[in-house]
Amino acid sequence: MYENQKINQEKILGNNGRIQILNTIIDVLNVQETIDLVEQYIVTKTPLHLMGVNADKINEVNDNEIMKKIVNSCGIINADGASVILASKFLKKPLPERVAGIDLMQSLVALSEKKQYKIYLLGAKQEVVEQTANALKKQHDKLKIVGIHNGYFKREDWNKIGLELKEKDPDIVFVGITSPLKEYLIEYLQEQGNNAVFMGVGGSFDVISGNIPRAPLWMQKMNLEWLFRVIQEPRRLFARYFIGNWKFIIAVLKERKTIKNGKTI
Template sequence: MERFGPARADRPGGASRPRIRLGGIGIDPVTESEAVGRVLEAFESGDGGHIVTPNVDILATARRRPELRAVIERAELVVADGAPLVWAAGLAKTPLPERVAGSDLVWSLAEAAAERGLRLALLGGTPDSAARPTERAVEVLEERHPGLKVVGAWCPPMGFSEDEAHWNALVERVQAAAPDLVYVGLGFPKQEFVIERLRREAPKAWFLGCGASIDFIAGYRRRAPKWMQRSGTEWLFRMCSEPRRLVRRYLRDDVPEALRLLAAALRERRR
């Protein structure tokens, strides 16, 4: 049976509020600006961290794989990147203040990094040697936020995390660059496992698992129009943009997960 309601959430980086339980995981009830504030406060105390941005797709995957739920629960900051999560929390009378999308956090954290003189690195993006989206994303971020210190932009080959030589080379680059913030855009769940390993090598850095956000920044992929982002239909835009990859997954796993989540919230409200 689905459980809603508060759960203990003592995390580094500022005063904590109880996490809201959704789909078997805890979500921090914070706004986007509060999430950025927590990260900045953590830097002052020398704490690193991991930001996970669950949406319905991530909930569906985590439901099938307990080891992924454990990774999410260990993260210092877990924010709701999915309108159905916000709707379900409201139905269950344990509201979340707003949707906090990873594709928005990459901009607000970069702005804060430029203002505070923090060092940013990008890991991931589509490995296209012609378009070079990761390098283009760096150019866009630096144009948008003058003074931003980008100290690394790495797009490793497929399978790098299972190849000792490639992994060791990445670790050396991360340690040499000494970033404060790292955007890891490798897709869930791979990016979360990579982050957990990299944190051992850079314990004072904050890592954001950001999915396709590096490609969005570079313009390599298009993000949904603002009205779709606000209405909770961004997933439909993504599915239509990449039908061969996403139609089956979204219709088989994600739509039923969203309906199950909302139905459980409604039962909790009535109870």
């Protein structure tokens, strides 16, 4: 990230509190505080990589130095996982609440309609991203969607995508591409000079388009949305959630022991 971008980022962050869980920095923000902060980036045209971390992402940060550098350099890093909230309380540095990626995306879409901010949808299959755009326009008839692009492209196409974004000049780019490619792509696009807010939204396009149902509200309230996803796609997600969660729990237990022993993390 360029030095002037870092200076602008520091001005916007101000006195915002941050904690660290394992090797990952996380902002002490609730949903509304996040929305308010994101809007400051939009109105000042300061580039932002809006990051949401769960247990799987923190495991990835622990194992991947490049990912660690990318995540911890993001302007806003939210706790997008019940396990992260529980870990923060266990480590005696509690976070206020989970900032669910799909809910935050919907809130930012509503804000964009109200303030006439321009959005761009990048990711998923072509028919899915088209359906997502149609669904959002149906919910928000005054929403400005300045462009869409599917997520099936090669590394050599990144420059072309970056040039299109510069031409369309969106305020927010929602990126529905799998990790870690998503993070690498966002970093590339920002280094290219795109001053938008970039937010990775995982499988949110599939949910918004109606192709995949979201967990019932009672499961969301009980922090069981992850289980609903595993039931939907057991082959793809079993290892991530069950094995990954155990890996995360063991690492958090070790960190708690380190803190008790008065050692520096």
